[in-house]
Amino acid sequence: MNAEIAPPVPQSTSKFAAVYKVLSNAIAARAFPGCAFGVLAGGKVVLQDAMGQFTYEAGSPPVTPETVYDLASVTKVVATTAAAMLLYQRGLFNPDALLGDVLPEFVSGRSHSDSARPIKLRHLLAHNSGLPGYVEFFRTATTPSELLSACLHLSLEAEPGARAEYSDPGFILLGKALEVLISEADLGDSLPAFVQREIFEPLGMISTGFSPLPEARAQIPPTEEDKSYRKRRIQGEVQDENAWLLEGAAGHAGLFSNVPDLLRFANQILNSVSRKIPAANTANLFHPYTVQLFAERQGPMDNSHALGWDTPSKKSSSGRHFSPHSIGHLGYSGCSLWIDLEAGIAAVLLTNRTWPDRKNQLHRKVRPAFHNAVREALARMDSYYPLKRTVYSRILSSLAHFANRIKNWGQTRC
DSSP states (O other), X not given: OOTTSOOOOOOTTSTTHHHHHHHHHHHHTTSOSEEEEEEXXXXXXXXXXXXXXXXXXXXXXXXXXTOOEXXXXXXXXXXXXXXXXXXXXXXXXXXXXXXXXXXXXXXXXXXXXXXXXXXXXXXXXXXXXXXXXXXXXXXXXXSHHHHHHHHHTOOOXXXXXXXXXXXXXXXXXXXXXXXXXXXXXXXXXXXXXXXXXXXXXXXXXXTOEESOOGGGGGGSOOOEEEOSSSOEEEOSSOSOHHHHHTTTOOSSSOEEEOHHHHXXXXXXXXXXXXXXXXXXXXXXXXXXXXXXXXXXXXXXXXXXXXXXXXXXXXXXTTOSSSOTTEEEEEOTTSOEXXXXXXXXXXXXXXXXXXXXXXXXXXXXXXXXXXXXXXXXXXXXXXXXXXXXXXXXXXXXXXXXXXXHHHHHXXXXXX
């Protein structure tokens, strides 16, 4: 694609013209070669479209709204955190359980005074466990078991709960802990199979899953030309090297999906919070108190993370208009999902910004600009605000009360 020629922008009368302009300029500036995006408001999909191509090469396939992307770390909420939420509701997941009790190898060989022993599953979800943020396990490990063993024996960089450090190793361990709980409950033996059966299939997320089949890979935009590790074009297989070594499926990365499926997922979250009765033949997966509990920010003070989910910070990728009662997550590949629990709005942006390499950082400005344009367009469309903010605030306040009661209940059950 010619970098100087921006994709066509809809007529200025379009309610979302500013959104298209932001993304058109981003493609022209080579922030990414193409993107798919969607917006949910008032229980309806009000925008779902795509722009650009898979790559900058002439003849590259055009992106469509149904194009499947590598979600990277958005996996952490759509798969791993969602699984934890379901297991919590069933009394099978206690956020305050010790990691060493679920994965004994984590504490095996550590001294009784080792600061890793008090780590709870809550710390992994909240990214305040003290584990390092990122480790290139794939440089030395050659098998999934070697990688997991190295992760289990990591030394802490801070006391649990004392420091906020976004941690991939923490979610690798969380994913394995969830698999233990799933297996103990006779619900299977893998996280991918569990979320496929319990979340994706009930919600009709037919394009979402781990490890796309070889015949489907050409229909997925490539993430990079890997010249250092796999030494090939990465297309239709997870970009994250640690996840790839873990056979393409891990707690921190590996999920593939598209805009329609992610809007279905977001709608389920919003329906839960608003207590809206789901349509016929539609699953009702999450309880209101579960969503509220997992949406509560955790310590320390500078931590923007809730349980699994991120929340808006001062310079958030969600822009200026998403309320403090918003949850979301980003993916390294250039994907994002933000859900405003107060306004009943969700926005999805999927890109392969790492194509052809990881040096490009222009997406950091595009994301907030995209979300600002979305919210400002919606602000002019009053019909898409089914409830006033004051009503949502009352609902959220009520849910917070229930969450505290259920939290205590869950601790006695698990």
